[in-house]
Amino acid sequence: MKSTLIPSLMVASLLITPALAKAADGIELRLSGSAQQEVANDQLQATLYLQEKSDQPATLANRLNKGIAQGMALGKKYPQVDVSSGSYNSWPSYDKNGKIQGWQGRAEIRLKSRDMTQAAELVAQLQKTMLLEGVQFTVSDAARRAAEKAMIPAALAEMQAQANITAQTLGKSRITIKELEFGNAAPAFRPPMLMRAAAAPMAKEADVAQPDWQPGQSQLQLTINGKIELN
Numbered sequence: 001m002k003s004t005l006i007p008s009l010m011v012a013s014l015l016i017t018p019a020l021a022k023a024a025d026g027i028e029l030r031l032s033g034s035a036q037q038e039v040a041n042d043q044l045q046a047t048l049y050l051q052e053k054s055d056q057p058a059t060l061a062n063r064l065n066k067g068i069a070q071g072m073a074l075g076k077k078y079p080q081v082d083v084s085s086g087s088y089n090s091w092p093s094y095d096k097n098g099k100i101q102g103w104q105g106r107a108e109i110r111l112k113s114r115d116m117t118q119a120a121e122l123v124a125q126l127q128k129t130m131l132l133e134g135v136q137f138t139v140s141d142a143a144r145r146a147a148e149k150a151m152i153p154a155a156l157a158e159m160q161a162q163a164n165i166t167a168q169t170l171g172k173s174r175i176t177i178k179e180l181e182f183g184n185a186a187p188a189f190r191p192p193m194l195m196r197a198a199a200a201p202m203a204k205e206a207d208v209a210q211p212d213w214q215p216g217q218s219q220l221q222l223t224i225n226g227k228i229e230l231n
Contacts, residue, residue, distance in 0.1 A: 026231035033159030080115035
């Protein structure tokens with residue numbers, strides 16, 4: 001993928017603190033160079049939940065436990081999907097006089113996968129008995145690391161260009177890199193992706209159409225900070 005440099009006056013900023021810091025044999029200054037890259041979202045995270053109510057807390061707990069156990073057992077049929085337990089809460093409900101009249105509870109199952117097909121199928125199966133709280137599409141750790149490596153040359157080149165301009169302006173001929181600090185590639189904010197259900201011909205009442213997801217892309221940005229000495 002093609003890296004896009006951010007204009008030097010905006011993102012790859014030249015920082016001299018407080019103005020020009022004088023070292024023993026020259027001038028020290030701090031620079032930062034940045035690069036951006038569009039990366040395909042290749043990982044899905046989803047949360048599904050059960051919410052029940054009952055007059056008795058034991059009955060409520062039994063319903064939630066059985067429902068979550070069934071969901072976890074179903075998840076084992078999809079080896080490419082990481083299925084784990086989420087939050088589990090119960091609380092009393094009160095009448096107008098402040099007395100407990102029943103109990104409510106909520107339990108979650110969380111999914112994480114890079115296999116969109118298996119994840120979509122599992123979500124559709126779970127939605128027969130559970131509700132979908134939300135789905136998020138992200139860049140996996142492996143894809144993020146690859147993007148970071150690809151952006152390093154562009155970010156360093158931007159920082160080097162700033163150092164060259166500053167050295168020429170101040171009449172210096174030698175540039176020495178004293179320190180480099182690499183930040184993690186962070187995604188810019190994007191609105192959550194919407195999902196739509198794929199059309200299914202005359203599905204049974206208990207069936208749920210498999211969702212057709214469009215994961216989209218995330219824009220990652222890598223910033224490198226450095227301390228430079230000019231002589």
